[in-house]
Every structure is written in C-alpha cells, then in structure tokens.
Amino acid sequence: MAELSARKEITVIREGERRLTDDEVVVEAPLTIYLNGRELVTLLCTPDKLESLALGFLRSEGLLNSLDDVAALRLRDDRGAVEVELKNKGGLLEKLYGRRTITSGCGKGTIFYSALDALRSSPVRGDSVTLTAGEVHALMRELQERATLFKATGGVHAAALAGGGKILIFCEDIGRHNAVDKIIGECLRQGMAMEDKVLVCSGRLSSEILLKAAKLRLPMLISRAAPTTLSIELAQTLNITLVGFVRGRRMNIYTHPHRVIDARNA
Amino acid sequence: MAELSARKEITVIREGERRLTDDEVVVEAPLTIYLNGRELVTLLCTPDKLESLALGFLRSEGLLNSLDDVAALRLRDDRGAVEVELKNKGGLLEKLYGRRTITSGCGKGTIFYSALDALRSSPVRGDSVTLTAGEVHALMRELQERATLFKATGGVHAAALAGGGKILIFCEDIGRHNAVDKIIGECLRQGMAMEDKVLVCSGRLSSEILLKAAKLRLPMLISRAAPTTLSIELAQTLNITLVGFVRGRRMNIYTHPHRVIDARNA
Numbered sequence: 147m148a149e150l151s152a153r154k155e156i157t158v159i160r161e162g163e164r165r166l167t168d169d170e171v172v173v174e175a176p177l178t179i180y181l182n183g184r185e186l187v188t189l190l191c192t193p194d195k196l197e198s199l200a201l202g203f204l205r206s207e208g209l210l211n212s213l214d215d216v217a218a219l220r221l222r223d224d225r226g227a228v229e230v231e232l233k234n235k236g237g238l239l240e241k242l243y244g245r246r247t248i249t250s251g252c253g254k255g256t257i258f259y260s261a262l263d264a265l266r267s268s269p270v271r272g273d274s275v276t277l278t279a280g281e282v283h284a285l286m287r288e289l290q291e292r293a294t295l296f297k298a299t300g301g302v303h304a305a306a307l308a309g310g311g312k313i314l315i316f317c318e319d320i321g322r323h324n325a326v327d328k329i330i331g332e333c334l335r336q337g338m339a340m341e342d343k344v345l346v347c348s349g350r351l352s353s354e355i356l357l358k359a360a361k362l363r364l365p366m367l368i369s370r371a372a373p374t375t376l377s378i379e380l381a382q383t384l385n386i387t388l389v390g391f392v393r394g395r396r397m398n399i400y401t402h403p404h405r406v407i408d409a410r411n412a
Numbered sequence: 413m414a415e416l417s418a419r420k421e422i423t424v425i426r427e428g429e430r431r432l433t434d435d436e437v438v439v440e441a442p443l444t445i446y447l448n449g450r451e452l453v454t455l456l457c458t459p460d461k462l463e464s465l466a467l468g469f470l471r472s473e474g475l476l477n478s479l480d481d482v483a484a485l486r487l488r489d490d491r492g493a494v495e496v497e498l499k500n501k502g503g504l505l506e507k508l509y510g511r512r513t514i515t516s517g518c519g520k521g522t523i524f525y526s527a528l529d530a531l532r533s534s535p536v537r538g539d540s541v542t543l544t545a546g547e548v549h550a551l552m553r554e555l556q557e558r559a560t561l562f563k564a565t566g567g568v569h570a571a572a573l574a575g576g577g578k579i580l581i582f583c584e585d586i587g588r589h590n591a592v593d594k595i596i597g598e599c600l601r602q603g604m605a606m607e608d609k610v611l612v613c614s615g616r617l618s619s620e621i622l623l624k625a626a627k628l629r630l631p632m633l634i635s636r637a638a639p640t641t642l643s644i645e646l647a648q649t650l651n652i653t654l655v656g657f658v659r660g661r662r663m664n665i666y667t668h669p670h671r672v673i674d675a676r677n678a
Contacts, residue, residue, distance in 0.1 A: 150584075151565050172567035174586050192561070192568060192585040198597030199585075205596050206624045213600050295458070299417050300657065301438035301616055301638030302458060318416075319458040319465075320440050320618060320640060330471050331464030334479050350567055352586060358472045372567030374586060391566070 148193035148223070149173060152375050157399040159279045159406065169398060174353055174374035179203065180229045182236075190353060190376070197221050200228035269385040272365030275342055278409045279397065281311040282368055285346050286392045290370075292316050293348065305329050306346040307338075313346065314338070322349035326358050333362075340364055347371070351390060356380045366405050368392055373400055414459035414489065415439060418641050423665040425545045425672065435664060440619055440640035445469065446495045448502075456619060456642070463487050466494035535651040538631025541608055544675045545663065547577040548634055551612050552658040556636075558582050559614065571595050572612040573604075579612065580604070588615035592624050599628075606630055613637070617656060622646045632671050634658050639666055 153168045175193040179186045179200045191199060197219055204210045210232060218231040277285075285308050293304040295318045305325035307315040315338075317328035326345070333340050341363035347355065351369050353376035359367055360380065367381070368389040378400045381388040387405040391398045399406055419434045441459040445452045445466045457465060463485055470476045476498060484497040543551075551574050559570040561584045571591035573581040581604075583594035592611070599606050607629035613621065617635050619642040625633055626646065633647070634655040644666045647654040653671040657664045665672055 150561055170564045172561060172565035172586055189587070189590060191587055191590045195583060195594045195598065198583075198594045198601060199590055200597065201600050202593030202595065202597030203590075205600060206593055206627065208627070213603065295416055295438060298436045299438035299638060301640060317461060317464075320438055320616070321455070321457055324455060324457045324465055324469075327468030327472055328461045328464045329468065331466065331468030332461065334467050334471060335464060337479065350586070361472065361474070372565060374567060 148175065150192055150194055154375070154378055154400060157403040157406075158396065159399065160396040162279065162395075162409075164279075164408070171373060171375050171378060171400075174376040176226050178225075178227045180227060181209065182231055183229075193226075196223075196228055200230055204230060269383070270341065270360065270363045270365050271385070272341055272363065273385075273404070275344065275365045276405050276407045277311060277344065277366070278407055280409055282389060282392055282397060282406060283395070284311070285313060285344070285368065286370060288313050289316070289346050289348060293318060296348070304348040307333060307340070308344040308346055309342065314343070322347070322352075323354060323358070325349075326355055330358065330362060344368060350374070351377045351388060353377045353380055356384075356386065356388070360384045360386060368397075414441065416458055416460055420641070420644055420666060423669040423672075424662065425665065426662040428545065428661075428675075430545075430674070437639060437641050437644060437666075440642040442492050444491075444493045446493060447475065448497055449495075459492075462489075462494050466496055470496060535649070536607065536626065536629045536631050537651070538607055538629065539651075539670070541610065541631045542671050542673045543577060543610065543632070544673055546675055548655060548658055548663060548672060549661070550577070551579060551610070551634065552636060554579050555582070555612050555614060559584060562614070569613070569615040571614070573599060573606070574610045574612055575608065580609070588613070588618075589620060589624070591615075592621055596624065596628060610634060616640070617643045617654060619643045619646055622650075622652065622654070626650045626652060634663075 151170045151172050154171045156169045158165055158167050173193060174190055176188050177191050177196055178188045215232055217233045220229040289304050289306050296302050302318045302320050303322045303325045304318050306313045307329050315329055315332045317325050319325040319328060344366040345359050345364050347369040350371040351367055351373040356377040366387040370392055373388055373390045381401040385402060387402040388400040389397050417436045417438050420437045422435045424431055424433050439459060440456055442454050443457050443462055444454045481498055483499045486495040555570050555572050562568050568584045568586050569588045569591045570584050572579045573595050581595055581598045583591050585591040585594060610632040611625050611630050613635040616637040617633055617639040622643040632653040636658055639654055639656045647667040651668060653668040654666040655663050
C-alpha cells in the first residue's frame with residue numbers, strides 16, 4: 147500500500163528564530179474510478195482503502211446498491227485507479243452518469259489535477275513580493291478577527307487577499323474552495339491585479355487551492371492549516387511560497403522561503 | 413441579501429445537564445450558475461457575494477479570463493441562481509464543459525442537493541438506536557485517539573461507524589466526503605448493516621454528508637464540528653439525529669434528541 151505521509155524539508159520560524167528541519171506531510175493522490183471500462187471520476191484522496199473509496203463513492207452516487215451488483219473490483223495501484231465492473235451494465239443511472247466527467251478531490255472538485263494543469267500554470271514570478279514573519283502573523287490575526295460568521299457559527303472557512311501587508315478583500319464560505327473563488331471574483335470585479343498579492347486562508351492547502359492560485363500567478367499562500375504532498379510539489383515547481391500552520395508565534399514554510407524575510411533586512 | 417446564519421432550537425447537554433436553547437447556525441444554500449443560458453453547475457455555499465463566486469468559479473475553471481469576457485452578469489436571488497453571458501459564446505472550453513453537469517458544494521460535490529434527493533431518502537427508522545451522552549463522548553474520544561494520520565500531519569479528516577457504543581470501522585482521508593465514502597465501502601465489503609449504526613465524524617456536517625447517511629438509513633450522526641441549516645432541515649425531515657460540537661463535556665443536539673438518552677434511563 148502507498149505511504150500515507152511523507153517527510154518534507156521545511157523552514158520553521160518560531161519566536162523569530164529560523165531553522166531548517168523536516169516535517170510529516172499527508173499524502174494527496176489522485177484516484178481514477180473506471181466503471182465498466184469507462185473513466186467515471188478522479189478523486190483526490192489519501193491513498194488507502196481505495197477499493198472501499200470507489201465502492202462507497204458509487205454507492206453514494208446511487209450507481210450500485212450492494213456488493214451483489216459488483217462483478218469485479220480491481221485496484222490498479224501503479225496507475226492510481228480502481229476498476230469496477232457491474233453485473234448489470236448500462237443501467238439508466240450509468241447512462242446518465244456516463245455523460246459527465248466529474249473530478250472531485252477533497253474539496254470542490256472540478257479542477258482536474260493533471261500534468262496538463264501543472265504545465266498550463268507555468269512558474270510564477272513575483273519574487274519581489276515579500277513579507278516579514280511579523281507581517282505573516284499579523285495577516286493571520288486579522289483574518290481571524292474578521293471571521294465574524296465563523297465566530298457566530300463555527301461552520302465556515304475564511305479567505306483573504308493581501309497586498310502591502312494589508313488585507314484588501316475578505317470572504318467567508320462553508321466551502322474552502324468557494325471562499326477562494328469569491329476572492330478571485332471580487333478581484334475580477336474590482337480590476338485588481340493578483341500576481342503581486344498574497345492569499346491568506348483558514349483551511350487546508352490542497353492541490354486544488356494551489357492550482358487556483360497558480361492560475362492567477364499568486365506568488366504566496368499562507369494558512370493556519372496543513373498542506374499536502376501534492377500542493378507542496380506543485381508549489382515547488384511553480385515557484386510559489388507555501389506557508390502553513392501559521393499559529394501563535396510559529397509558522398512552517400514548505401517551499402521558496404525567500405519570500406519570508408527577516409524584519410532586520412526588511 | 414440572504415441571511416448568512418439562522419437561529420435554530422437545539423438541545424445542549426453540558427456536564428450531564430440537558431436544556432433547550434437556541435444557537436446560531438451557518439446558512440448553506442444552493443447556487444446554480446447558468447452560462448450563456450445553459451445550466452452549468454450547482455454549488456452549495458454561503459449565500460453572499462454570489463456574483464463574485466460565479467465569476468471566480470468560471471475563472472478557476474478557465475471559462476473566462478477577465479471581466480472583459482463578460483457580456484452580462486445577473487443575480488437571480490429568488491431562484492438561487494447567477495446568470496453569466498460571455499461575449500464570445502460557444503468557445504471550445506464552453507463546448508467541452510457544456511457536456512457535463514457538475515455539482516460541487518463545499519465538499520466533494522457530486523451529490524446534487526435537490527428535492528428529489530430528499531424524497532428518494534424517505535425518513536429513517538432506527539428509533540431503537542440510542543446512545544447515552546457518555547457513550548457519545550467516548551466515541552468522539554476514541555475517534556480522536558485513533559486518528560494517527562491526523563496526529564502526524566494535521567491534514568486529514570476522520571470518520572467512523574459505531575455500533576453498540578463501539579467503533580467498528582475507522583477511516584482517515586484528506587477529504588471529509590472521501591472518509592465517509594470509505595466507511596460506506598468498508599461496510600459493503602464486510603456485508604455490515606448500516607441502518608442500526610452511528611456515523612462519527614471529525615468534520616463539518618454539510619448537506620452532502622447528511623444525504624450520504626440518509627441514503628444508507630443511518631439514524632444518527634455525531635461530529636466535533638458544526639452542521640449547516642440545510643443539513644439540520646434534512647435531518648429533521650428524515651428523522652435523523654444530528655449531534656454537533658461534541659467537545660469536552662458538552663454537545664449540541666440539533667434534531668431528534670430522543671436518541672441521546674440519560675444514563676439513568678439507559
């Protein structure tokens with residue numbers, strides 16, 4: 147079975163002190179489900195219990211009801227795929243479903259993670275975009291102070307766009323991905339450039355969030371929460387600075403730490 | 413603009429004491445995006461900045477690049493819809509995209525929230541399935557103790573199926589929805605009945621999680637995190653007991669509290 151976590155070299159800043167170390171990061175991997183020989187969906191997931199994930203997904207979608215409906219179930223670990231053959235092929239739901247390709251991922255799953263996407267998103271510049279560690283912490287504090295809907299309900303994610311060390315746009319949504327899409331839409335409507343800004347999130351930095359940012363040439367993402375192996379690898383390739391676990395007086399910088407500078411050099 | 417949160421009457425159990433009160437719950441609402449007159453996608457979201465959400469979603473999906481591509485943008489608040497007309501109609505991406513209907517939601521969005529879904533999921537029975545408050549807390553403690561991947565990485569959700577006050581199946585995944593689908597798949601493979609079991613989650617109880625459970629006739633969901641208005645309304649209709657914010661010595665029971673019994677009556 148695939149490993150579920152991986153050691154990544156990171157830069158930790160704690161109480162102003164910067165040091166290189168390594169940290170355990172959760173593995174994010176694509177799983178493509180083939181139903182009766184046809185590609186149905188690609189999920190971004192933690193690569194274990196993959197046959198169960200495929201069966202459960204098909205059950206949730208109403209494409210099968212019990213194991214009795216299944217003629218064959220094959221894990222193609224090398225290809226990140228599960229093949230499911232139903233006894234009763236070509237049912238109505240399968241026909242309806244067969245007409246769509248859905249990519250789900252852990253979040254709002256319509257951004258297909260593929261080499262293509264990574265290639266289309268060529269490396270970002272924005273190397274002049276820098277923040278001091280103090281500014282990173284201040285942005286995260288402001289994000290939390292402004293999260294009034296979260297304070298009232300505990301049920302939403304917050305996202306913000308920052309420039310010049312200040313939050314310029316702030317959104318909350320029950321969906322991590324929706325919150326970021328709202329930020330993007332606000333930028334479009336205000337005609338605001340994004341390639342010199344920083345995305346501040348309350349939620350996890352999965353590959354889909356990273357790709358949203360990469361498509362907008364955003365050079366830096368910071369979050370209170372964890373990244374995944376896939377988002378770190380994409381950020382590395384795309385020259386994006388990924389900062390996670392921004393809490394209290396510490397943060398983890400997973401890629402391109404040059405954009406987080408010491409106050410004394412600021 | 414629509415309200416972003418609503419007061420819901422709940423039963424709070426704290427330190428063994430049970431009382432009726434009310435609590436602020438985040439509103440979850442469907443937003444359907446029409447592109448050039450054709451239904452493209454339905455997102456489950458927090459109903460504000462809806463035009464920005466639609467624009468940002470289309471930008472993230474590569475269906476537009478800037479506001480210059482947009483001929484018209486109309487919010488149909490009454491119908492929970494945003495209509496977007498592009499200047500350049502019938503582009504390749506739109507053609508490709510037009511062939512699929514994606515439902516996204518805040519999570520893995522392929523379960524379309526619709527009246528249909530609610531109807532298909534007729535009310536569950538399972539009124540004999542009960543837990544004491546102590547058993548609810550014990551299940552949540554066990555979920556957290558077993559969440560070794562979360563402890564190592566901080567980047568995953570946990571889900572479990574419990575019966576007779578014990579955890580029978582446990583899964584972790586970067587995706588809230590994946591974790592639940594893994595549980596469902598494990599049940600199918602083990603031939604385990606679900607209509608007398610309890611679903612235990614670390615993550616938020618959105619409408620899509622609720623509908624997954626309803627389709628399996630699960631009578632009770634408990635979570636450390638928050639529900640949404642939509643999941644509460646569905647649980648109410650479907651006779652499902654929804655318990656949220658199970659933390660320390662307290663919990664909030666949002667619907668059908670009769671399944672959480674006093675120890676002395678147990």
